[in-house]
Amino acid sequence: xxxxxxxxxxxxxxxxxxxxxxxxxxxxxxxxxxxxxxxxxxxxxxxxxxxxxxxxxxxxxxxxxxxxxxxxxxxxxxxxxxxxxxxxxxxxxxxxxxxxxxxxxxxxxxxxxxxxxxxxxxxxxxxxxxxxxxxxxxxxxxxxxxxxxxxxxxxxxxxxxxxxxxxxxxxxxxxxxxxxxxxxxxxxxxxxxxxxxxxxxxxxxxxxxxxxxxxxxxxxxxxxxxxxxxxxxxxxxxxxxxxxxxxxxxxxxxxxxxxxxxxxxxxxxxxxxxxxxxxxxxxxxxxxxxxxxxxxxxxxxxxxxxxxxxxxxxxxxxxxxxxxxxxxxxxxxxxxxxxxxxxxxxxxxxxxxxxxxxxxxxxxxxxxxxxxxxxxxxxxxxxxxxxxxxxxxxxxxxxxxxxxxxxxxxxxxxxxxxxxxxxxxxxxxxxxxxxxxxxxxxxxxxxxxxxxxxxxxxxxxxxxxxxxxxxxxxxxxxxxxxxxxxxxxxxxxxxxxxxxxxxxxxxxxxxxxxxxxx
Amino acid sequence: xxxxxxxxxxxxxxxxxxxxxxxxxxxxxxxxxxxxxxxxxxxxxxxxxxxxxxxxxxxxxxxxxxxxxxxxxxxxxxxxxxxxxxxxxxxxxxxxxxxxxxxxxxxxxxxxxxxxxxxxxxxxxxxxxxxxxxxxxxxxxxxxxxxxxxxxxxxxxxxxxxxxxxxxxxxxxxxxxxxxxxxxxxxxxxxxxxxxxxxxxxxxxxxxxxxxxxxxxxxxxxxxxxxxxxxxxxxxxxxxxxxxxxxxxxxxxxxxxxxxxxxxxxxxxxxxxxxxxxxxxxxxxxxxxxxxxxxxxxxxxxxxxxxxxxxxxxxxxxxxxxxxxxxxxxxxxxxxxxxxxxxxxxxxxxxxxxxxxxxxxxxxxxxxxxxxxxxxxxxxxxxxxxxxxxxxxxxxxxx
Numbered sequence: 001x002x003x004x005x006x007x008x009x010x011x012x013x014x015x016x017x018x019x020x021x022x023x024x025x026x027x028x029x030x031x032x033x034x035x036x037x038x039x040x041x042x043x044x045x046x047x048x049x050x051x052x053x054x055x056x057x058x059x060x061x062x063x064x065x066x067x068x069x070x071x072x073x074x075x076x077x078x079x080x081x082x083x084x085x086x087x088x089x090x091x092x093x094x095x096x097x098x099x100x101x102x103x104x105x106x107x108x109x110x111x112x113x114x115x116x117x118x119x120x121x122x123x124x125x126x127x128x129x130x131x132x133x134x135x136x137x138x139x140x141x142x143x144x145x146x147x148x149x150x151x152x153x154x155x156x157x158x159x160x161x162x163x164x165x166x167x168x169x170x171x172x173x174x175x176x177x178x179x180x181x182x183x184x185x186x187x188x189x190x191x192x193x194x195x196x197x198x199x200x201x202x203x204x205x206x207x208x209x210x211x212x213x214x215x216x217x218x219x220x221x222x223x224x225x226x227x228x229x230x231x232x233x234x235x236x237x238x239x240x241x242x243x244x245x246x247x248x249x250x251x252x253x254x255x256x257x258x259x260x261x262x263x264x265x266x267x268x269x270x271x272x273x274x275x276x277x278x279x280x281x282x283x284x285x286x287x288x289x290x291x292x293x294x295x296x297x298x299x300x301x302x303x304x305x306x307x308x309x310x311x312x313x314x315x316x317x318x319x320x321x322x323x324x325x326x327x328x329x330x331x332x333x334x335x336x337x338x339x340x341x342x343x344x345x346x347x348x349x350x351x352x353x354x355x356x357x358x359x360x361x362x363x364x365x366x367x368x369x370x371x372x373x374x375x376x377x378x379x380x381x382x383x384x385x386x387x388x389x390x391x392x393x394x395x396x397x398x399x400x401x402x403x404x405x406x407x408x409x410x411x412x413x414x415x416x417x418x419x420x421x422x423x424x425x426x427x428x429x430x431x432x433x434x435x436x437x438x439x440x441x442x443x444x445x446x447x448x449x450x451x452x453x454x455x456x457x458x459x460x461x462x463x464x465x466x467x468x469x470x471x472x473x474x475x476x477x478x479x480x481x482x483x484x485x486x487x488x489x490x491x492x493x494x495x496x497x498x499x500x501x502x503x504x505x506x507x508x509x510x511x512x513x514x515x516x517x518x
Numbered sequence: 519x520x521x522x523x524x525x526x527x528x529x530x531x532x533x534x535x536x537x538x539x540x541x542x543x544x545x546x547x548x549x550x551x552x553x554x555x556x557x558x559x560x561x562x563x564x565x566x567x568x569x570x571x572x573x574x575x576x577x578x579x580x581x582x583x584x585x586x587x588x589x590x591x592x593x594x595x596x597x598x599x600x601x602x603x604x605x606x607x608x609x610x611x612x613x614x615x616x617x618x619x620x621x622x623x624x625x626x627x628x629x630x631x632x633x634x635x636x637x638x639x640x641x642x643x644x645x646x647x648x649x650x651x652x653x654x655x656x657x658x659x660x661x662x663x664x665x666x667x668x669x670x671x672x673x674x675x676x677x678x679x680x681x682x683x684x685x686x687x688x689x690x691x692x693x694x695x696x697x698x699x700x701x702x703x704x705x706x707x708x709x710x711x712x713x714x715x716x717x718x719x720x721x722x723x724x725x726x727x728x729x730x731x732x733x734x735x736x737x738x739x740x741x742x743x744x745x746x747x748x749x750x751x752x753x754x755x756x757x758x759x760x761x762x763x764x765x766x767x768x769x770x771x772x773x774x775x776x777x778x779x780x781x782x783x784x785x786x787x788x789x790x791x792x793x794x795x796x797x798x799x800x801x802x803x804x805x806x807x808x809x810x811x812x813x814x815x816x817x818x819x820x821x822x823x824x825x826x827x828x829x830x831x832x833x834x835x836x837x838x839x840x841x842x843x844x845x846x847x848x849x850x851x852x853x854x855x856x857x858x859x860x861x862x863x864x865x866x867x868x869x870x871x872x873x874x875x876x877x878x879x880x881x882x883x884x885x886x887x888x889x890x891x892x893x894x895x896x897x898x899x900x901x902x903x904x905x906x907x908x909x910x911x912x913x914x915x916x917x
Binding site: 310 | 602624
């Protein structure tokens with residue numbers, strides 16, 4: 001076999017691309033992964049800031065798909081982190097294992113209601129979670145079609161699961177599934193940091209506030225694999241490395257710093273990929289973990305129907321989430337938290353109302369003056385990341401809209417950093433003085449660095465109009481993407497974003513099932 | 519600061535709009551029988567349908583086709599956009615030629631059909647029944663091409679009938695002499711003539727800027743009296759188009775973008791235009807779906823039928839062995855020229871494809887207040903009902 005001929009080429013060496021590659025290689029296929037960047041990992045990279053290992057973009061694991069982890073034999077050393085919902089008055093709430101209590105041990109007045117709500121959401125999420133392990137159901141074949149019957153069985157299983165919930169829960173499921181997180185949560189618990197924390201998990205990464213429809217679904221999505229949040233030891237880059245070695249161990253050829261010119265297509269079938277250096281790599285199938293629109297452009301819009309191009313143009317993928325990494329020359333002191341508690345996942349979402357208010361400016365192309373922050377100080381859990389005494393505060397910041405009015409100028413970025421530090425100062429006075437270095441990545445930077453369209457964390461909004469059988473859009477939800485042998489395998493495909501890997505695995509399985517490989 | 523400017527309130531005109539020929543048509547109209555066509559006033563009949571029909575087949579006629587939607591597609595990628603849009607290979611249509619084209623949605627269902635006029639590789643005009651501007655914009659997205667809606671900038675008349683060449687000759691358009699069917703030419707500045715039409719007869723369509731429409735009309739009428747030229751309405755034209763076997767949007771097929779119900783779309787293959795689907799030209803809209811249908815077979819067949827007797831059969835249901843309902847007539851008319859009861863009909867496959875015999879039409883006849891139902895035999899036929907060598911003869915024959 002020539003060195004430029006493969007069964008499959010995978011575009012992008014993020015976790016989904018690597019999962020797809022490793023899954024196919026495990027089936028005995030020869031696989032090549034092409035990565036534009038000189039580093040592997042996509043959004044799950046560790047960056048070196050003057051000898052300090054910061055999680056460049058993604059920092060925590062919420063949703064790693066168990067089938068993926070098992071299938072690839074990922075060896076991940078992780079630490080589960082509790083969540084601390086910070087309160088401006090120091091009455092922080094610790095959320096752990098589905099229970100809530102004040103940080104000083106006092107009983108939270110909404111503890112019971114929270115536990116009930118959380119358990120119910122988790123139960124519903126588990127039900128939906130089973131749909132993540134395969135392509136979304138397709139029923140277009142009619143009831144006499146054998147494939148369709150299989151799909152019906154899959155839906156039947158969901159239906160049976162729904163039925164088994166009992167009448168009361170089933171009704172509740174159907175009542176809330178399309179609704180908004182704000183109403184659902186405030187129906188059960190009073191507004192404050194606890195409610196704020198739940199809404200924060202519902203909207204993170206999305207162009208949505210707690211009152212946006214579909215946010216109950218995205219909250220359930222976050223809870224799909226149990227809702228446990230973990231810090232991967234060695235940083236998120238270690239997760240990427242783990243995916244990488246799973247792929248390499250199975251014989252995958254990973255090539256970095258490779259620029260793709262276009263797909264080579266003949267007679268409506270993928271033949272390979274032409275690189276900008278003039279090399280052609282041949283393959284029977286191409287799986288792309290790039291965004292859906294970018295994949296369409298690499299393949300040539302002319303190879304798609306007008307409707308398909310229109311759907312891709314209209315995908316909602318306005319990134320709203322920035323990443324701010326701070327290198328600190330001491331452990332910051334959060335009012336009311338001891339050092340151990342400071343190692344938790346810290347949420348600055350003082351109330352559901354505040355979260356909604358933080359979203360408002362994004363609608364008008366402005367950044368939130370008081371942003372919603374998910375912060376973690378990983379050096380308290382993992383001392384290998386920085387020299388002694390140096391600490392990292394890694395913050396996922398909402399909302400910082402991709403299309404900021406006036407653009408992401410130097411001044412605007414400085415303003416974003418200032419807003420983050422000012423917000424942190426309310427809870428950890430003096431933290432600004434500890435910052436020795438900072439890194440600000442806006443959605444525009446994230447798009448530039450990873451190719452994620454709109455800098456969106458999930459490549460396409462996880463809205464009710466862009467999930468399941470309509471993810472990324474109608475008629476392309478089962479990974480096959482127009483041209484014969486071309487497949488989507490990234491976050492824009494079902495089941496979607498987060499460091500999950502399911503899209504990559506499902507796409508690889510679909511390629512095998514479709515029999516496009518010789 | 520925005521200033522408020524006092525102007526008369528503007529609104530979309532209410533009711534139907536006049537085409538530039540309306541005053542001329544109105545003066546000629548005895549029947550005052552008008553209909554709406556794409557928002558414009560269009561005559562159904564000006565005098566009597568019989569006079570007008572026979573004028574098409576024996577003399578020369580003028581029909582106002584200004585309400586047609588007309589789009590200009592220009593730019594370096596114009597050819598690529600059109601090849602992406604329509605099912606046939608547009609690169610085979612040469613400059614100064616016209617082609618009949620069909621275009622489909624992603625499921626291969628016909629959106630509309632029309633005529634494509636090629637100025638050059640970078641300049642085309644598409645004429646069709648249905649509004650198509652936004653669809654063309656979508657088709658041209660990411661291409662270097664511009665779409666201009668010329669519908670209310672270009673007026674046109676269709677001059678049809680055996681003496682139409684003679685009319686043009688006397689009107690001073692003698693250069694038309696050498697034009698073959700589907701040729702088109704700028705005969706004089708701002709006057710383009712194509713040898714096209716909707717009657718299956720010798721005929722031309724003449725295209726002028728909206729403002730020059732009346733001068734053209736008067737010039738043709740002045741030259742045409744001697745050749746029996748008369749203005750006509752849609753009804754006579756419709757009889758001729760059925761005789762010629764041409765399909766009409768909204769009648770013989772439902773333009774899929776306008777259809778509200780599921781499964782009302784039909785593919786070019788089902789409408790009998792499989793030969794106009796050029797699978798070897800690269801991707802075009804609906805190609806994958808049509809390819810699939812080529813493998814799996816059409817669901818329907820639009821066919822030409824000859825119905826026994828002379829009672830009008832429009833809308834009649836069709837039966838196999840007088841029992842099983844298998845289709846219906848989409849357009850039916852008694853053909854005065856062929857002296858037969860002709861129709862276009864849609865049959866559910868395999869009827870009309872593999873099973874063509876023993877098909878019956880159910881016709882209801884009202885005989886002076888008493889309804890009678892008849893089952894009459896149907897014969898399928900391949901050729902157009904009306905075909906005359908004068909339609910294609912080049913040079914055209916004078917009569």
